[in-house]
Amino acid sequence: MKPEHFSERKVDVDGWQVNLTTYQLGDKWHTKADNVSPGATLVRIVADTREDAESIALARAKKLLSRTQRRA
Amino acid sequence: MSTYAHPEVLVDTGWVASHAKDANVRVVEVDVDTKAYDEGHVPGAIAWAWNTQLCDTLIRDILPKAQFEVLLTQSGIGNDTTVVLYGDNNNWFAAWAFWQLKIYGHKDARIMDGGRKKWLAEGRDLDTAPAKPAPSAIPYKATEPDYSLRAFLPQVQQAQKTASAVLIDVRSPQEFSGEILAPPGLPETCQRGGHIPGARSVPWGKACNDDGTFKPPEELQKLYGAEGVSQSKPVIAYCRIGERSSHTWFVLKYLLGVDNVVNYDGSWTEWGNLVGAPVEKGAAKPAGQG
Numbered sequence: 001m002k003p004e005h006f007s008e009r010k011v012d013v014d015g016w017q018v019n020l021t022t023y024q025l026g027d028k029w030h031t032k033a034d035n036v037s038p039g040a041t042l043v044r045i046v047a048d049t050r051e052d053a054e055s056i057a058l059a060r061a062k063k064l065l066s067r068t069q070r071r072a
Numbered sequence: 073m074s075t076y077a078h079p080e081v082l083v084d085t086g087w088v089a090s091h092a093k094d095a096n097v098r099v100v101e102v103d104v105d106t107k108a109y110d111e112g113h114v115p116g117a118i119a120w121a122w123n124t125q126l127c128d129t130l131i132r133d134i135l136p137k138a139q140f141e142v143l144l145t146q147s148g149i150g151n152d153t154t155v156v157l158y159g160d161n162n163n164w165f166a167a168w169a170f171w172q173l174k175i176y177g178h179k180d181a182r183i184m185d186g187g188r189k190k191w192l193a194e195g196r197d198l199d200t201a202p203a204k205p206a207p208s209a210i211p212y213k214a215t216e217p218d219y220s221l222r223a224f225l226p227q228v229q230q231a232q233k234t235a236s237a238v239l240i241d242v243r244s245p246q247e248f249s250g251e252i253l254a255p256p257g258l259p260e261t262c263q264r265g266g267h268i269p270g271a272r273s274v275p276w277g278k279a280c281n282d283d284g285t286f287k288p289p290e291e292l293q294k295l296y297g298a299e300g301v302s303q304s305k306p307v308i309a310y311c312r313i314g315e316r317s318s319h320t321w322f323v324l325k326y327l328l329g330v331d332n333v334v335n336y337d338g339s340w341t342e343w344g345n346l347v348g349a350p351v352e353k354g355a356a357k358p359a360g361q362g
Contacts (some may be wrong), residue, residue: 001112001197001198001199002195002197002198003112003195003196003197003198004195006185006192006193006195007077008189008193012308016256016257021189021192023192024101025111025112025198030107030111031162032108034108034161035255035257035258036255037244037245037246037255037275037277039104039162039164039277040104040105040161040163040255040257040258041104041105041108041160042257044107044108044111046111056327061257064257065256066255067256067257068252068256069252069253069260070246070251070252070258071251071252071253071265072252
């Protein structure tokens with residue numbers, strides 16, 4: 001099996017940069033959201049479409065990132 | 073263009089595609105996200121989980137020698153096997169595994185330049201069934217641990233007090249400054265934010281290109297040279313738990329040829345929890361300013 005339609009893009013989620021990596025494997029779309037700096041995976045989602053995979057990943061990433069507290 | 077100090081430790085994705093199933097080659101995926109392998113991996117590659125197989129699971133330490141020998145034997149790796157490591161996040165934990173292989177004296181360890189990301193981006197074959205190599209017929213024999221590659225707390229404390237080493241903090245600028253206590257979205261694992269006084273900030277990812285490969289030697293030299301890294305003074309790299317800094321350790325030791333560089337794997341989860349340890353807060357000073 002070969003991954004297809006690989007893409008990577010950075011989006012802002014409540015002031016945090018999130019890197020979305022998406023590709024198709026077979027008939028499923030795989031998305032990974034990481035926190036750019038340092039790049040640790042926040043969530044990994046498998047869905048039927050690119051749109052679903054990315055939107056679910058972003059929603060879960062947003063929830064996780066809301067727990068990070070900025071200090072003065 | 074100049075070359076890396078030890079170009080033999082890097083292989084490209086094309087080399088791996090051609091040699092992954094060679095009898096004397098074992099490809100090992102080591103990810104931050106240990107589920108990545110199951111999603112699809114280099115055909116023939118096995119996986120090591122950093123959080124269960126590459127550490128002592130009772131006390132905080134690297135994998136003990138006896139367990140290391142068992143892991144390699146069961147992975148079908150002999151003392152003369154070429155071990156090619158790759159992983160997600162531009163080879164973060166692949167570098168962590170490489171560091172341990174060198175601590176235990178493995179001769180031929182290499183990293184696939186660009187890691188998992190480049191393999192995927194190039195649309196190369198993936199297997200989903202886990203590879204199950206036969207254990208080595210001859211048990212793996214590790215050397216005694218080479219702790220010249222590793223810094224422990226007293227060494228770092230001494231270096232900080234006497235400014236006898238260049239301390240390189242490879243975490244993000246926000247972790248360095250103390251704005252956040254852990255990478256965004258991850259649990260906080262320290263009591264105090266900031267950095268070891270005197271440390272220079274060089275986030276680990278600056279050593280990589282967008283495609284996950286390592287930057288060319290001239291750029292790496294410029295990047296680290298501007299922060300005081302040279303052959304004339306020991307270098308101690310640290311991060312939060314020692315894995316990002318093993319990536320920087322790899323870059324400095326094997327790509328730039330810095331002889332005296334160590335990975336302080338206790339890192340900020342040790343220093344930032346120590347009672348009475350000095351801490352500095354605030355953004356990094358521009359390169360060249362002390």
